[in-house]
Amino acid sequence: MALLDTRKEDIEHHLSKYPDKRSAIMPLLYIAQEEYGYITEEAMQEIAELLDVDITHVKGVVGFYGMYYDKPKGKYLLYICTDLPCALRGAEEFSQHVCEKLGIQPGETTPDGIFTVENVMCIGACHRAPVMQVNFHFHENMDEEKADQLIEDLRREVKATEPYRSE
Amino acid sequence: MADTVKITIDDIEYEVPAGMNLVDAAKLCGVDIPVFCYHPKLGYAGNCRMCLVELGTPRRNRETGEMELAWFPRLQTACTQTVVDGMSIRTRSEKVRDGRRIILELLLSSHPLDCPICDKGGECPLQNLTMEHGPETSRMYWEDKMHLGKHIPLGELIYLDQERCIHCARCIRFQRLVADDPVLGFDQRGRRQRIITSSTPPFDSIFSGNTTDICPVGALTTADFRFNARPWEMVQVATICSHTPEGSNMYFDTRPDREAGGRTTIKRVMPRQNEQVNEIWLSDKSRFVHHYMEHPDRLTRPLIRKGGKLVEATWEEALEEIARQLQAAEAEVAGIAGGRLSNEDFFAFQKLIRGQGSNNLAAYPARVAGAEFVAQVGVGVGTNFLDVGEGDAILVVASDLHEEAPIWWLRVKAAAERGATLIVLNGRETRLDKFATHRIRYAYGEEVATLNAMLGSLDDEHIQPEREVEGLEETLRHARGFEASPELAAAAKAFAGAENAILIVGGEGVGAETSHNLAQAASNLLIATGHVGRPNNGLIIVWGAANSQGAFDMGIHHRYGPGYQPVEQPGLDYAGIIAALKSNDLKALYIAGADPVFDDWLMEEALRATNAYIIVQDMFLTQTADLADVVLPTQSIAEKEGTYTSGERRVQRFYQAIEPIGESKADREIFLTLAQKLGHGEARTVAGLIFNQDIAGAVPQYAGITYQALARVEKQFPDVGGEDLYYGGTSYPNRHGLGVQWPVAAEDESAGLVVRPAEAGSRLTATDSALVVVPVTVLYDAEPVMQKTQLLRQRVPAPYAALNPADAARLGIEAGDMLEITSDGHAIRVMAVLDETAPRGAAIVPRRLQAQGAPLAAVVAPVVRLERIGA
Amino acid sequence: MAHILLRELDIPNIKDIDVYLAHEGYQGLRKAIAEHTPDEVIDIVKASGLRGRGGAGFPTGVKWGFVPKDVFPKYVAVNADESEPGTFKDRQLMENNPHQVLEGALICAYAIQAEAVYIYIRGEYWDIADWLDEAIEKARARGFIGENILGSGWSCEIYTHRGAGAYICGEETALLESLEGKRGHPRLRPPFPASVGLYGKPTVINNVETLANLPYILDKGAEAYRQFGTEGSPGTKIFCLSGHVNNPGNYELPFGGETTLRKLIFELGGGTRSGKPVKGILPAGASGAILPATDEVLDTPLDYESLRPFGSSLGSASLIILDESVNMAWAANKMIHFFSHESCGQCTPCREGTYWLRRLYERLERGEADLYDVETMKNIAAQMLGKSICALGDFATNPVLGTIQHFGEDYEAVLGGDGSGDASPDEKEAAATEAAAD
Numbered sequence A: 001m002a003l004l005d006t007r008k009e010d011i012e013h014h015l016s017k018y019p020d021k022r023s024a025i026m027p028l029l030y031i032a033q034e035e036y037g038y039i040t041e042e043a044m045q046e047i048a049e050l051l052d053v054d055i056t057h058v059k060g061v062v063g064f065y066g067m068y069y070d071k072p073k074g075k076y077l078l079y080i081c082t083d084l085p086c087a088l089r090g091a092e093e094f095s096q097h098v099c100e101k102l103g104i105q106p107g108e109t110t111p112d113g114i115f116t117v118e119n120v121m122c123i124g125a126c127h128r129a130p131v132m133q134v135n136f137h138f139h140e141n142m143d144e145e146k147a148d149q150l151i152e153d154l155r156r157e158v159k160a161t162e163p164y165r166s167e
Numbered sequence B: 001m002a003d004t005v006k007i008t009i010d011d012i013e014y015e016v017p018a019g020m021n022l023v024d025a026a027k028l029c030g031v032d033i034p035v036f037c038y039h040p041k042l043g044y045a046g047n048c049r050m051c052l053v054e055l056g057t058p059r060r061n062r063e064t065g066e067m068e069l070a071w072f073p074r075l076q077t078a079c080t081q082t083v084v085d086g087m088s089i090r091t092r093s094e095k096v097r098d099g100r101r102i103i104l105e106l107l108l109s110s111h112p113l114d115c116p117i118c119d120k121g122g123e124c125p126l127q128n129l130t131m132e133h134g135p136e137t138s139r140m141y142w143e144d145k146m147h148l149g150k151h152i153p154l155g156e157l158i159y160l161d162q163e164r165c166i167h168c169a170r171c172i173r174f175q176r177l178v179a180d181d182p183v184l185g186f187d188q189r190g191r192r193q194r195i196i197t198s199s200t201p202p203f204d205s206i207f208s209g210n211t212t213d214i215c216p217v218g219a220l221t222t223a224d225f226r227f228n229a230r231p232w233e234m235v236q237v238a239t240i241c242s243h244t245p246e247g248s249n250m251y252f253d254t255r256p257d258r259e260a261g262g263r264t265t266i267k268r269v270m271p272r273q274n275e276q277v278n279e280i281w282l283s284d285k286s287r288f289v290h291h292y293m294e295h296p297d298r299l300t301r302p303l304i305r306k307g308g309k310l311v312e313a314t315w316e317e318a319l320e321e322i323a324r325q326l327q328a329a330e331a332e333v334a335g336i337a338g339g340r341l342s343n344e345d346f347f348a349f350q351k352l353i354r355g356q357g358s359n360n361l362a363a364y365p366a367r368v369a370g371a372e373f374v375a376q377v378g379v380g381v382g383t384n385f386l387d388v389g390e391g392d393a394i395l396v397v398a399s400d401l402h403e404e405a406p407i408w409w410l411r412v413k414a415a416a417e418r419g420a421t422l423i424v425l426n427g428r429e430t431r432l433d434k435f436a437t438h439r440i441r442y443a444y445g446e447e448v449a450t451l452n453a454m455l456g457s458l459d460d461e462h463i464q465p466e467r468e469v470e471g472l473e474e475t476l477r478h479a480r481g482f483e484a485s486p487e488l489a490a491a492a493k494a495f496a497g498a499e500n501a502i503l504i505v506g507g508e509g510v511g512a513e514t515s516h517n518l519a520q521a522a523s524n525l526l527i528a529t530g531h532v533g534r535p536n537n538g539l540i541i542v543w544g545a546a547n548s549q550g551a552f553d554m555g556i557h558h559r560y561g562p563g564y565q566p567v568e569q570p571g572l573d574y575a576g577i578i579a580a581l582k583s584n585d586l587k588a589l590y591i592a593g594a595d596p597v598f599d600d601w602l603m604e605e606a607l608r609a610t611n612a613y614i615i616v617q618d619m620f621l622t623q624t625a626d627l628a629d630v631v632l633p634t635q636s637i638a639e640k641e642g643t644y645t646s647g648e649r650r651v652q653r654f655y656q657a658i659e660p661i662g663e664s665k666a667d668r669e670i671f672l673t674l675a676q677k678l679g680h681g682e683a684r685t686v687a688g689l690i691f692n693q694d695i696a697g698a699v700p701q702y703a704g705i706t707y708q709a710l711a712r713v714e715k716q717f718p719d720v721g722g723e724d725l726y727y728g729g730t731s732y733p734n735r736h737g738l739g740v741q742w743p744v745a746a747e748d749e750s751a752g753l754v755v756r757p758a759e760a761g762s763r764l765t766a767t768d769s770a771l772v773v774v775p776v777t778v779l780y781d782a783e784p785v786m787q788k789t790q791l792l793r794q795r796v797p798a799p800y801a802a803l804n805p806a807d808a809a810r811l812g813i814e815a816g817d818m819l820e821i822t823s824d825g826h827a828i829r830v831m832a833v834l835d836e837t838a839p840r841g842a843a844i845v846p847r848r849l850q851a852q853g854a855p856l857a858a859v860v861a862p863v864v865r866l867e868r869i870g871a
Numbered sequence C: 001m002a003h004i005l006l007r008e009l010d011i012p013n014i015k016d017i018d019v020y021l022a023h024e025g026y027q028g029l030r031k032a033i034a035e036h037t038p039d040e041v042i043d044i045v046k047a048s049g050l051r052g053r054g055g056a057g058f059p060t061g062v063k064w065g066f067v068p069k070d071v072f073p074k075y076v077a078v079n080a081d082e083s084e085p086g087t088f089k090d091r092q093l094m095e096n097n098p099h100q101v102l103e104g105a106l107i108c109a110y111a112i113q114a115e116a117v118y119i120y121i122r123g124e125y126w127d128i129a130d131w132l133d134e135a136i137e138k139a140r141a142r143g144f145i146g147e148n149i150l151g152s153g154w155s156c157e158i159y160t161h162r163g164a165g166a167y168i169c170g171e172e173t174a175l176l177e178s179l180e181g182k183r184g185h186p187r188l189r190p191p192f193p194a195s196v197g198l199y200g201k202p203t204v205i206n207n208v209e210t211l212a213n214l215p216y217i218l219d220k221g222a223e224a225y226r227q228f229g230t231e232g233s234p235g236t237k238i239f240c241l242s243g244h245v246n247n248p249g250n251y252e253l254p255f256g257g258e259t260t261l262r263k264l265i266f267e268l269g270g271g272t273r274s275g276k277p278v279k280g281i282l283p284a285g286a287s288g289a290i291l292p293a294t295d296e297v298l299d300t301p302l303d304y305e306s307l308r309p310f311g312s313s314l315g316s317a318s319l320i321i322l323d324e325s326v327n328m329a330w331a332a333n334k335m336i337h338f339f340s341h342e343s344c345g346q347c348t349p350c351r352e353g354t355y356w357l358r359r360l361y362e363r364l365e366r367g368e369a370d371l372y373d374v375e376t377m378k379n380i381a382a383q384m385l386g387k388s389i390c391a392l393g394d395f396a397t398n399p400v401l402g403t404i405q406h407f408g409e410d411y412e413a414v415l416g417g418d419g420s421g422d423a424s425p426d427e428k429e430a431a432a433t434e435a436a437a438d
């Protein structure tokens, strides 16, 4: 299914925002990521054609920005800030806890395909560290207990929304 | 002369052209500012930071109102500066030297330092600049270096070593700015940034090889040359591209090769700078196709047909036999010569045939004609596309220049980008359209009518011939009979009103007759608007071969001899030769360096039917040679010396690079030996003597040109890749000659100009079941030389016809279907490709993707689906 | 004092457009349009002395004045990329009082007669972008955005554009590249965006906080604004307090006067959590040089210039507080990691320098480094300075040079082995001479 079939309205909305359609590349990449979980080769090709640019350019944009993924990742992308301000408030230990709980290293995805953990640079919540984002939504003033609970909740949510299958 | 400004470099004042880049200006003054990312052909990117200098610019003191020099506290990049009057720089201070040293140390901190096994070693700007400006040792720990991919194919032709890349982006910029194939880009960021390509096919550009030249390190290398030889072991032999008509200057880099049993072989082809011809660029065909020259399939001995079979023979035997046949044939002989022969070859060839008392001479390919118009109104001496820009105009008609003459495409496009008015007339969209100011579509068949209509649309104000013109009244009256759309009229006005105007006529969809008329119409338009006889004004014809211009100059024509002098008794042209073969009115046919059977089934039919004695002279056993009575092995351009004349009429020399393959002989030598045997006169076989004496004597246009003059060089600017490898190019300097353009008649102000009504054909129209089948030229075709070059062969597409999707739907055709197209009793099979740029009612069929794979000129022909191949 | 910027602290629910309107909301824009020509608006902003809050402190009115009058279209780009470690003020402004930001952006757009405003908001502020979109719709419904705004004949659109995780896109020209759909490689200057910006057209780029000041300035006048702050740095500033303090968060205070680090750390921040003394302060996130917590530093009234004598700057006023428990070489490592991760890769000094420094810090962390390596770090950083295309390359030198200068002993504490490493005597001598030279 092409993006234009499933997300035509959103795509048109973004195209209408800019005098030069190439500017829509970033919102369109987000749309692809929402649709497929990551930015597939086909999606890049489709976006290249929609915007009249070479696919090399699309790849280069995907590769430049940290929030785009050209490989499958977990259904829940957990961003844990371990940058200096957060590290001063225990973020590194917090990240370690979450990783141990999930049995993976930062940057990895759980074997069931549900969680990916990434230690990220400052995300603007230093005053509420430790902080974690789940698919770019903030969860602030975290501690180990809250994290455990959150992970349980998310797991349950996946079960409830079967038939989710991992890649 | 342009305005100049005064600048000071290291306390010495210089005068330099205003508006010049500071790095270039310094170079002009003899001061080298080291650069990596800056390149005079690409402009600046300011990313390598190697060109740091201390910079002072004149500013007005707020208090005193006096101008004074304000020095920037920080070092500045010279490459991002344009010179202004009073600017001052320091390039040798401690601060500058420190700056250079740290930039080099930083660059080397990621570099693998594998110079001993690097193809660029010995001609590497990074290596050179490090010697000159770099630190002696690196403080980087070896094991801390970034490790990245080392042998990454970007396509079949180009390899990337990510570790060696210094991120100057020259390759990316070349592909985007110069080649308009933006298929290279950066991926990732920071130290993990790297070059990628994602096009299909990979690195999809016919200019890709140039990136390996401008790469200032060994990050980009060609599949051709990788680990093949060291630059300093090679001998550079100047040559000319023998495949397309731009006359690109290049070098064969040669070296004795152990694998070839000690023979000297061609290791690589490099551009040889000629700012008036190809600057520093080559198409990939020019660069990589040379492999056929040393292919094992090359003919090494003469072949004579015995008992129906071609068997090896001695030269003695073969030449005796040919002489006997020619003697018997007397004037009933004809000659066809292909456009890759040299001027000396052509001259000798026409001498041989004319010595028989025959004017039956045709240049091959025969579909592009009109050289006599070039002789009248060809572009003026001194024409240089680099000088064409704002205020000037270029009109391109019936050509997909990107495929027919890639270097002209580059240069015409660049002129348009500099502001020249670009008018593109064609039946379909081509890659030049994007840069055009006026894009006009005609119906195939109406090529001449369109040019006529342009002329007819001009009012008196725009009809401005600069002198007396014969036939103007009548021609204008005729032209006014053609209707011009408002767009066409506007284009005509823009063309007429331009300061300088060049008209380029191509061969798309047209045959010999239309091509001739097109040249007439073009010539009319140029003369009537006063765009002749001066540099950057006049006609260029996009010939079908590299030295077609030379063929006509030397008199390979049924109606005129050397120098366009009419013959008393015109002979047979190409079509006439075919007819005479069939009716057995010819006793012998001599085909040199041409494979007409590959293109033309009528020729095949004629050769099979005729009783005439067929002599074929070629490098390979071509389809034409296969039908011959005798086949003579001849040499490629690499094995001989001589001259070529480009489509801009620049006569240029090439030199012998390798020993002849087998017993092959130079074409001219064979012709002259025969001529002597036949008693046509004394044979002078040394190319330089033929040029200086025979050609100079017989071709008035060449009278003032000597072989020696062709070898003359002068300083060119920008001085790319001189001894110092200043701009980091490889083997650009031209030490072997820039060539000489010959003057056309219109350049003599007292010469009369003649116009004649150009006969126009009529529009071809599709019917319910038939389409207008349009033969077009593609660069990567399946001609024998491509077949013998493994590297390029992979890019040659399977034979196809491009149809407009609407037509396809109407005819029930899907992409991938096998189609049969029948015209003139001959059927071809091609794959259907659906393409929006194919006009309604047309089937665009590339020539020469298979033997006899396209009609010679556009025709209306039934297109039938044979089988469905696709899913 | 009532807040000028963090007004939600005084007026609950001001993010609601009705509440905002009930409290002088869009009054500044109305006045700008009804009472002033665009040029007059620029003059008022010049008179207010407002300086950019994105880090460089450039006078906002002066920047607007550079925009050519006769070139159209023109654009405004709102810099909401907020990615400097320790910075979270723009976020609070957009979350809690979005209309103030929109109004500020519209005032700017009116002043330069822009036809569109793009809010470039970092991707991690995903929800905030959605909320901004909602606020934009509400403002449009009231006639503040769109065709013929408030009957002025001037039309302007506002759009949000999400970044995608690249700090460099906060740099204004990288931001423009990114907005145009490209990789965020900063542009060479000149030309400056005011003349050649988005799509090659004149463009003003301002930080969210900068713009949030404008409704007040236009409503109350430049004089009223100047009652806060100092002559050189008028108005108030949001200070982002993070790290080892008890009460991290955003605090809005006037520049200068009683606004000191001591006040922020001990009074508002409640001192360190551990009770240990403060060791160092990063006044401008990772980008500014570190300050040792001396009395002199702690008691300096804060404005744009006052930290200069200490070799640092206020930047975006993201104060990261580090107590005695921190080894500053560790902190520098963190920051170098950040910069090498965020270097765009375009220019040599930054791309190679940050990577090399990072490798050296990793050695240090592994206990494999020696004095020679520390000298190398210092030398590379010093040599990188002033050679890159954008300021990131310069920023990256601060953590190295600042921590080595003020906390050299922290490095010695983590040197490996006998401290001599494996450098040859020659190399060491060379390093020593070089070090002496700079």
Ligand SMILES: Cc1cc2nc3c(=O)[nH]c(=O)nc-3n(C[C@H](O)[C@H](O)[C@H](O)COP(=O)(O)O)c2cc1C
Pocket: C051, C052, C053, C054, C055, C056, C057, C058, C060, C079, C080, C081, C082, C083, C084, C167, C168, C169, C170, C171, C172, C173, C205, C206, C207, C208, C210, C211, C390, C391, C392
């Ligand atoms: C590497 C780098 C990152 C920056 N990041 C931001 C940022 O996140 N937000 C911001 O407003 N300005 C940032 N800036 C400053 C902008 O380039 C620019 O000066 C500012 O947006 C101008 O707005 P102002 O005049 O309102 O301060 C950054 C600058 C650099 C060099």
Ligand code: SF4
Pocket: C168, C185, C186, C342, C343, C344, C345, C346, C347, C348, C350, C351, C388, C389, C390, C391, C392, C393, C394
């Ligand atoms: S300093 Fe760094 S971020 Fe800035 S342009 Fe250079 S490489 Fe990119």
Ligand code: FES
Pocket: B034, B035, B036, B037, B038, B045, B046, B047, B048, B049, B050, B051, B052, B077, B078, B079, B080
């Ligand atoms: S920065 Fe000037 S040559 Fe690279």
